[in-house]
Amino acid sequence: MTLSEDGERIRVAITNPExxxxxxxxxxxVGPNHFALRVGTxxxxxxxxxxxxxxxxxxxxxxxxxxxxxxEADGWxxxxxxxxxxxxxxxxxxxxxxxxxxxxxxxxERQLIRSLRPPFNRTHN
Numbered sequence: 001m002t003l004s005e006d007g008e009r010i011r012v013a014i015t016n017p018e019x020x021x022x023x024x025x026x027x028x029x030v031g032p033n034h035f036a037l038r039v040g041t042x043x044x045x046x047x048x049x050x051x052x053x054x055x056x057x058x059x060x061x062x063x064x065x066x067x068x069x070x071x072e073a074d075g076w077x078x079x080x081x082x083x084x085x086x087x088x089x090x091x092x093x094x095x096x097x098x099x100x101x102x103x104x105x106x107x108x109e110r111q112l113i114r115s116l117r118p119p120f121n122r123t124h125n
Contacts, residue, residue, distance in 0.1 A: 001029065001053065001085040003077070009061060010076060012054040020047025024103040025089045026112065029053075029120070032083030037076075038120040039112045041105050050087050072120050 002011050014020045025046050028036040042049040053076075059066035060073035068076075079085055092103045113121050 001076075001080065001087070003080045007081070008077070009058050010054055010080060012051050014047050014050065017047070019089065020050070021045045022089065022091050024105045025091045026105045026108045027087050027089035028112065028116075028118070030086050030088055031079045032085070036112070036116045036118045037079055037085060038118050039109055039116065040121075041109045046089055069122075072122075075120060 002013070003009070004011055023042065023044055023046070026039065026041050027046060027050070028040075029038045031037045040049070053068075056066050056068040057073045057076050060068040060070050061077070063070070066073075076085075090108070092105055092108060094101050094103055113123060
């Protein structure tokens with residue numbers, strides 16, 4: 001994630017198309033200060049999920065309806081003024097449970113949000 005040339009909008013580029021196809025992943029947007037800004041999950045391919053940040057944040061910056069609150073959109077711009085923000089992800093291994101075989105990516109998300117308290121995750125505020 002980077003700033004547009006005018007510094008008023010964001011751009012999301014997927015640099016590894018192979019990783020963008022991973023499913024059932026937990027991801028974190030990590031700022032230039034190496035702190036997690038937001039933690040999330042993707043049940044379906046993660047690339048399209050990450051690309052959604054661009055229109056959501058930019059709509060909010062344009063004062064149009066968006067799932068991203070304006071205060072958060074301004075926070076993304078502030079973080080990006082310090083440098084690029086990178087998405088890192090992890091696809092946990094499959095585990096066998098009484099309910100069948102699954103990936104515990106949602107459990108990992110909850111634990112990461114609880115322990116890291118990323119500023120752009122509203123679930124812990």
